[in-house]
Amino acid sequence: MTDPRPKPQYGEYAPPGWVSPVQQPVSHAPESILQRQPDRRAPSAGPLSPRRPLARAWDRAVTFGLLVLWTILTIEGLFSFPQLSETLNVIYAQLGIGTFTLVDEARTAGFVLAGIQVLLLALTIWRSYRALRRDRLAFYWPLVGFVIFYVTLMVVMAVVVFSDPAYLAYVKTLGG
Numbered sequence: 001m002t003d004p005r006p007k008p009q010y011g012e013y014a015p016p017g018w019v020s021p022v023q024q025p026v027s028h029a030p031e032s033i034l035q036r037q038p039d040r041r042a043p044s045a046g047p048l049s050p051r052r053p054l055a056r057a058w059d060r061a062v063t064f065g066l067l068v069l070w071t072i073l074t075i076e077g078l079f080s081f082p083q084l085s086e087t088l089n090v091i092y093a094q095l096g097i098g099t100f101t102l103v104d105e106a107r108t109a110g111f112v113l114a115g116i117q118v119l120l121l122a123l124t125i126w127r128s129y130r131a132l133r134r135d136r137l138a139f140y141w142p143l144v145g146f147v148i149f150y151v152t153l154m155v156v157m158a159v160v161v162f163s164d165p166a167y168l169a170y171v172k173t174l175g176g
Contacts, residue, residue, distance in 0.1 A: 066142035
């Protein structure tokens with residue numbers, strides 16, 4: 001013997017006369033009356049309330065991966081940027097430019113770069129966290145932060161190198 005009722009959508013059949021607290025009762029009133037009446041039901045917070053699915057698991061994984069990578073690069077930068085003058089001395093020696101002479105300016109620029117990198121990392125983590133909490137795309141925040149830092153790095157390095165007298169003398173010898 002088969003049951004003539006339609007197959008249930010969410011589980012067992014309800015006993016006769018039972019009314020769902022989630023579904024609105026069917027009314028035979030005209031649509032214009034139904035549209036004017038506000039919904040007086042309180043929002044359901046029970047077990048039948050729909051939950052938002054964990055959207056974009058790939059976004060969360062990529063965001064965390066980029067943030068971990070940038071955190072590692074920031075820790076490495078904290079140790080290498082203050083020694084910028086030694087690094088430039090090695091590069092100058094390899095290229096045959098001479099000796100880097102703006103040691104104090106390079107050290108200051110290194111500390112500035114390290115501070116900017118830490119600040120941008122903190123802002124990026126904060127923005128990524130906010131985006132993830134709101135179920136919005138967040139993977140681009142670490143990329144945007146890193147691009148901003150990279151442009152800053154190139155500008156500061158250009159200022160330091162192009163203002164060095166040894167580099168300017170080397171460039172003059174190339175011009176003939």
